[in-house]
Amino acid sequence: DQQVKQNSPSLSVQEGRISILNCDYTNSMFDYFLWYKKYPAEGPTFLISISSIKDKNEDGRFTVFLNKSAKHLSLHIVPSQPGDSAVYFCARTEGYNFNKFYFGSGTKLNVKP
């Protein structure tokens, strides 16, 4: 049962352009969604989150959009930088006190100089 699905295993973008990472989810009620970034040999690092009562959340170059009718989540990175090259995971929480986290399979972003 895949709670969250990232259908694009990889994405290549030119430096300075926009990166758009996508995620679809199922079985939503009142949930909380997050994006994590992972470099090789490191644990995932929290990037940005959004509550299901919102449509958009912005933090610097990172913006997350939530389309509840389509059950779709996206992360926009503008402008993309080579240091953004990493694997990006979307995640959602559920359960009492949102204590269960479900991660997608990840999208590997390569930002070319």
Place this chain on the structure above:
Amino acid sequence: DAGVTQSPTHLIKTRGQHVTLRCSPISGHKSVSWYQQVLGQGPQFIFQYYEKEERGRGNFPDRFSARQFPNYSSELNVNALLLGDSALYLCASSFSPGGVQYFGPGTRLTVL
């Protein structure tokens, strides 16, 4: 401030053996979660502990168990290891069960 630490970094075991993985949360964090990440997949939720009690459990067999100590550190135990248990095991801590989780670097377990 130190982040989440995990030990050991790498581990090699044979089928049928038992393994214990350890995790120390960020100071002040009372919740610890464990995840298994198989190559090419995202982290899969195994357990969450808060204030030394199990608060959540993923779809893993009873061979997997965990506990949390009074200092909020945690151990993940896996009995009767199978080849399919080979993975990166990640520990994450948060201030509360629903809070943002901060991950450690993981323990790479190889079962031969």
